[in-house]
Structures are given as C-alpha cells and as structure tokens.
Amino acid sequence: MNALGVKARPARRACARRPGMSKRAFITGIAGQDGSYLAELLLAKGYEVHGMEPRLGSAPPPLLASFADQLHLHVGDLGDAASLKALVALVKPDEVYNLAAVSFVPASWNDPIPSAEVTALGVTRLLEAVRACVPAARVFHASSAELFGNPTEVPQTETTPISPRTPYGAAKAYAHFMVRSYREAFGMFVATGILYNHESPRRAETFVTRKVTKAAARIKLGQQDKLAMGSLEARRDWGFAGDYVEAMWLALQAESADDYVIATGETHSVQELCEVAFGAVGLDWRKHVHIDPAFVRAVDGRQLVGDPRKAKAQLGWAPRVQFKELVTTMVGADLAALERARGA
Numbered sequence: 001m002n003a004l005g006v007k008a009r010p011a012r013r014a015c016a017r018r019p020g021m022s023k024r025a026f027i028t029g030i031a032g033q034d035g036s037y038l039a040e041l042l043l044a045k046g047y048e049v050h051g052m053e054p055r056l057g058s059a060p061p062p063l064l065a066s067f068a069d070q071l072h073l074h075v076g077d078l079g080d081a082a083s084l085k086a087l088v089a090l091v092k093p094d095e096v097y098n099l100a101a102v103s104f105v106p107a108s109w110n111d112p113i114p115s116a117e118v119t120a121l122g123v124t125r126l127l128e129a130v131r132a133c134v135p136a137a138r139v140f141h142a143s144s145a146e147l148f149g150n151p152t153e154v155p156q157t158e159t160t161p162i163s164p165r166t167p168y169g170a171a172k173a174y175a176h177f178m179v180r181s182y183r184e185a186f187g188m189f190v191a192t193g194i195l196y197n198h199e200s201p202r203r204a205e206t207f208v209t210r211k212v213t214k215a216a217a218r219i220k221l222g223q224q225d226k227l228a229m230g231s232l233e234a235r236r237d238w239g240f241a242g243d244y245v246e247a248m249w250l251a252l253q254a255e256s257a258d259d260y261v262i263a264t265g266e267t268h269s270v271q272e273l274c275e276v277a278f279g280a281v282g283l284d285w286r287k288h289v290h291i292d293p294a295f296v297r298a299v300d301g302r303q304l305v306g307d308p309r310k311a312k313a314q315l316g317w318a319p320r321v322q323f324k325e326l327v328t329t330m331v332g333a334d335l336a337a338l339e340r341a342r343g344a
Helices: 033-044 062-070 081-091 105-110 112-133 167-186 208-220 241-251 270-279 309-315 323-343
Strands: 024-028 048-053 072-075 095-098 138-144 189-195 227-229 259-262 289-291
Touching (some): 024 033, 024 081, 072 081, 095 112, 112 138, 189 241, 208 227, 208 270, 241 259, 241 309, 259 309
Parallel strands (some): 024 095, 048 072, 095 138, 189 259
16 A cells, blocks of 8 residues: 555556456546546446546545545646556556546636646647557546637537637637547547536635635634625536536447537526525525625626537436535535534
8 A cells, every 4th residue: 555545556567457347447637526526436336446646645635535545546647648658558447537627717817838738738648648558448538618718609519619718718629629530530439528617515615606605604604704706697507516427427338429518508697606605504695795896807798508408318417416406515515614624
C-alpha cells in the first residue's frame, strides 16, 4: 500500500486482470465532482477503477477519501503525451472517461493557455494514447454547453451550430471536433456528452450554486449575515451530477458511439436558487440577499437549455433529481458540514 492507501502498481508492467472484475475503467479528473460520483458508480458495478490526477498528496483527495482504498490512483497530466501514453499502456482500460478540464469558465479568460493545453490539446493526446495502446477501448469525452456560445436555437440539440464565445468554450469545441475526427477516421468508439450545468454537495465553492447554498447554511447558523450577489435574473439548466455520470456510463454501453446532450430541459433563475436555498432553512431570502454593484455584470441573456430527448431515446437516460430537491440537498449537506466543523 502506498501513502494514499492504494495498492501500488509496477512502473513498467501492464496491470494484470484481477479475477472477478468485469471491466477496467480509467478516469481523468477523478478527484473532481464528476470523477468522484463516476468512480462510486463504477465500483458499485464491479469495475476495477483507475484514476489520474496531476498531483496526489500524502492523503487521498477529499472527495475520494471514503473509498480511496478501492481505487488505483495515478499521477498523470493531459499536457504530457509521453507519460500519458505510458499510463494508458500500463492500465490497459476497457473504458476511458475524460473528465479533466479547466472547468471554471471565468478562469479561462484570466489565463486561456491552460484551457487550450488541457481542455483542447489534452484530449488529442489522450485519444492518441488510446489509439496506440488500447484501440478497442471505449472512450467518453465530457463536453459542455459552452460549445454553443450564444445559441441560435432554443432548446439546443446535438445538431445546434457550434459557436463558442469563451476560451473554455473554444477549447471544448476543438476537442469536440477532434473526437468526431477520431471516431470517423479510425473507427474508434468515442462518445461525447454535451453536459449542461450539473451540481451537487461536492461542487466547488467558486460556482454560484455552492456560493448560495453555503451562505444560506452559514446565515442559518449565525456565522454570516448577508449574501452579496450580482444579477438574479440569469437562468441556467441545472441538474444533479450523480444523474449525469450515469449518462456517461450509458453512453459507453450503447451499440455505437455518438454525441448526446445531457440536460434537464428546463431552466431556473438565480433568484429561484436563492428562494429554494434559504427556504430550505426557514429563512426569507429577501432579508439576507442584497445586490452588490461590484458583482453586477451585464445580464447573461443566453438561453442555454438542453434538449435531452436523444439521450432518453437511445440510452434510456433521464434525470431523476429535480431542481428543488437538488438545492435542498446541497443546503442540507452544507449545514451538516458546518455543524460538524463547529462541534469539532
């Protein structure tokens, strides 16, 4: 066992197939929200699960801590083609899930080069590694509704014109077309999920959903008084991350690889988010949420809402967790975590 509590792997010998294991999966970005939910799902289905992160410390990544002893974690980087190829050759996965990306859209404006290196070129490096080492492996690539920029049609489908308006969206567009190219040119099984906003108690606090749900919990406990927000009018298609990783798995069980919009098909405003979050702890959001001019930006009038009918028809997938349940669960998790911290 290494310092992570994970079984060590030989550096230059391919992983031997363990008896009783049905399939072996390899997840990039395993330590994030989606990666952790996907790892749990695959373990429950009897997979041997390998994951890659650019850095691993002496303790397991927080979102993996409760089941890290069931995982095989590896240090690797989508920016390093040689080490990536060596790692794919070592693991020899049946299924590959590419979830690694610089996923916070505003950050892609601050430094667009990492978005290009990881979110765009990194996908090509991964596809090349799979093509060279395990060409029969099935690959899922996590894309984004940011592909569509300011969409020309509402709701968006798999055939909506791609017209990104951010460095993150542009990087995802490059990766999207490379996936199609490898699928068509080499006959590889590479599926794409065009994912709309998906949240959970594991969502990073840089995202507006966690900003609101944690503030509601803190205000309920008297640890905070007000929540400063920008515009409350922006609308998003918000779903539950646990539902969306099931769609990822289903995409790789299909007869052929394809592109799928993964969304709820409905939108909610930031004001609705505040109403539900504060209501979950018995508070009136209007008494605590105030508009701070420093956070006010031009209202995002884009109507980013996905049409998931293809995923429902071809994969049998549908979101189970509705908006109110999602937000209420997130507030409850934040409240419980703050109470544990206060009692520690």
